[in-house]
Amino acid sequence: MTAGPQPAPDVRAVPRKDVRTVIVSSLMGTTVEWYDFFLYSTAASLVFDKLFFPTDDPTVSTMLAFVTFFVGFVARPLGGVLFGHIGDRIGRKRTLVSTMLLMGLSTAAMGALPTYEQVGLLAPLLLVLLRVAQGLAIGGEWAGAVLMAVEYAPPGKRAWYGAWPQVGLALGLGLGTGLFALLGNVLDDEQFLGYGWRTAFGVSILLVVIGLVIRLRVAETPAFERMRQTQGAAKAPLVELFRDPVTRRNALLGLLSGRRAPRSTPGWCSSCPTRPPPCTCRATARWCR
DSSP states (O other), X not given: OOOOOOOOOOTTOOOHHHHHHXXXXXXXXXXXXXXXXXXXXXXXXXXXXXXXXXXXXXXHHHHHHHHHHHHHHHHHHHHHHHHHHHHHHHOHHHHHHHXXXXXXXXXXXXXXXXXXXXXXXXXXXXXXXXXXXXXXXXHHHHHHHXXXXXXXXXXXXXXXXXXXXHHHHHHHHHHHHHHXXXXXXXXXXXXXXXXXXXXXXXXXXXXXHHHHHHHTTOOOOHHHHHHHHHTOOXXXXXXXXHHSHHHHHHHHHHHHHTOOOOOOOOSSOTTSTTSOSSOOOOTTOSOOO
């Protein structure tokens, strides 16, 4: 006896405990990433101008330091495109693990960099390269963490679940600024410029380890598993996104509104789980055709 085609199992039915783990993982991930990302801004105003961009004019040194801070924001949308493609190919979980590792290792490496006085122009060059890596990592993490939370959310709760990763921005900013303020108060200027600021960057490794322990406990999202079972992984997600007129319109509207939309997933749509393929909406869409 042969069986006919069987529908894909309902992988959206997940225990509440697992959903809570996803929320904690997404929140912890964005907290660590924004801690690392904004730690750079504090260091740029207090440390980098003196150690990596020394000039006869302190104002010029400060401006050079903040130009490198801006480099991270330039690399950020590129990271969204890069890791969005990877996430639609291999899954959200493995992609978010890679973004956390990239950010943590880049930040820790900044804390170990030699200064301009020690190696000359190589010091600011390495600093800029690591800042680009930070920008790529935050671009993938920010959208990916929101998407993972949303794809695990039960119907009617996507906005609530998707809001939690946003809290990580405030937590990361407060944690980084607070640690710098603490080190500045307990250390004198010579100690702070010598090893104090490096301590703040080294703490990133501890935060990343904690974040990875939580994140590795999370299973792949139900929406991605359903899409992989029914249609397989997308070969060229970005091309497929802009090939469809509805998703192209939604993506352009998102860009024009200044909103950060999560990565798209062709195939079975997490925003419209009751509609079988071929569904033309994506995880970022609000309506189906």
